[in-house]
Amino acid sequence: MARVSTPETPARSRLVRMSARDPHEPGRTASTLELFFDLVFVVAVSVASVQLHHALTEGDVGGGLAAFGMVFFAVWWAWMNFTWFATSFDTDDWLYRVLTVVQMAGVLVLAAGIEPVFVDGDFTVVILGYVVMRVAMIAQWLRASGSEGPARTATRTYAAGIAVVQVCWLTLLVLPAGAQGAAWVVLAAAELAVPVVAERRGRTPWHPHHITERYGLFTLILLGESLLASSNAIIEALHDQEDLGSLVSIAVLTLVVTAALWWIYFWPPHHRAVGQDGRLSRSLRYGYVHYFVFAAAGAFSAGIEVEIDALTGHTALSDVGASFTVTIPIAVFVLGIWGIAIRDNADRVVNTVVPVGALLVLLDPVVPIPVTLTAVIMVAIVVVLVLHPPLSEPRAPRARRRPERGAPASPGGSS
Numbered sequence: 001m002a003r004v005s006t007p008e009t010p011a012r013s014r015l016v017r018m019s020a021r022d023p024h025e026p027g028r029t030a031s032t033l034e035l036f037f038d039l040v041f042v043v044a045v046s047v048a049s050v051q052l053h054h055a056l057t058e059g060d061v062g063g064g065l066a067a068f069g070m071v072f073f074a075v076w077w078a079w080m081n082f083t084w085f086a087t088s089f090d091t092d093d094w095l096y097r098v099l100t101v102v103q104m105a106g107v108l109v110l111a112a113g114i115e116p117v118f119v120d121g122d123f124t125v126v127i128l129g130y131v132v133m134r135v136a137m138i139a140q141w142l143r144a145s146g147s148e149g150p151a152r153t154a155t156r157t158y159a160a161g162i163a164v165v166q167v168c169w170l171t172l173l174v175l176p177a178g179a180q181g182a183a184w185v186v187l188a189a190a191e192l193a194v195p196v197v198a199e200r201r202g203r204t205p206w207h208p209h210h211i212t213e214r215y216g217l218f219t220l221i222l223l224g225e226s227l228l229a230s231s232n233a234i235i236e237a238l239h240d241q242e243d244l245g246s247l248v249s250i251a252v253l254t255l256v257v258t259a260a261l262w263w264i265y266f267w268p269p270h271h272r273a274v275g276q277d278g279r280l281s282r283s284l285r286y287g288y289v290h291y292f293v294f295a296a297a298g299a300f301s302a303g304i305e306v307e308i309d310a311l312t313g314h315t316a317l318s319d320v321g322a323s324f325t326v327t328i329p330i331a332v333f334v335l336g337i338w339g340i341a342i343r344d345n346a347d348r349v350v351n352t353v354v355p356v357g358a359l360l361v362l363l364d365p366v367v368p369i370p371v372t373l374t375a376v377i378m379v380a381i382v383v384v385l386v387l388h389p390p391l392s393e394p395r396a397p398r399a400r401r402r403p404e405r406g407a408p409a410s411p412g413g414s415s
Helices: 032-057 061-089 094-112 114-120 124-144 151-172 177-201 208-239 241-266 280-311 319-345 348-366 370-387
Strands: none
Touching: 032 061, 032 094, 032 114, 032 208, 032 280, 061 094, 061 114, 061 124, 061 177, 061 208, 061 280, 094 114, 094 124, 114 124, 124 151, 151 177, 177 280, 208 241, 208 280, 241 280, 241 319, 241 370, 280 319, 319 348, 319 370, 348 370
């Protein structure tokens, strides 16, 4: 019997007109293609975390953090751009799938170029992989520009803006090494500006529950890297009987802290935080601050590896310095989520305990039992969250500006 295609299940052999999806579509969840797309980012994040670990262990803290920040920006921006575009225009026809696979190829190329960035300061492969991903996104935006409605101007602005910035990224490769750092900052700012300009010219719709589910899934990927670090501590303990107790303790405490980070992240109703009220500033804040949340989660796993090296005497860092590689990412993660999702949905107790707990974690390295105290503080924060569930209605902003016109807007994500 011949298979009959419907608008919900288009025939894979034909193209579907790319038009804006309903932002109120019931039951919208992540597709298998989106989950498949995330897999390549597991590779990129893992490679970046490993290289950060090596740099920190060797004592190159400043250089390692700078390289990680730049590389992770490329990883995060590529993921976020596709994610916001998909929530607005996913057709799941064969061309959409092919262009998505091209982006995945670009991620793998980027991942292959991460080590040269850390070792030699060579951005060539990373930039080439990044441009491959962005060119595929230009093609997606050009397809979407054929749609009618208020999003049409925005889609064309996205395509044009991304194209101009990619030419500039390629130009960076011919600049002197001393000028590349400053040029990178300028171009990163240009990337971030494209969605702001585009969304002010015409809004692209997005599904609040779908988009926050996608962010949650990427957070799980990053926290999974920390669980791998916990497993590595146990493996290391099996080969080093002298530090068996300390290494097993690190493994257990890492699991406890990782579970607490998961609990804290998923405690607030993110679909409120992303900006359902149509305010571009809220969706921009949610999307952009997640760079620090995601980067902190990736750096946390590297910090655990450094802590293991410190216990076994294989790092140039002091014990206090090694502890800071763990506590700083935790504090940044918690403060980031508190700022964009928890604060407006919590009572006074939670809004006191969460930021104060994050700051106490920063003091952890100067006490005799650093990682243990961090775990205790994180468990205490979770207990408070359990006893104080999210507010039924979000707190009103302190100073509400004039509502922006149009439908809810995507932050940098749709680029």
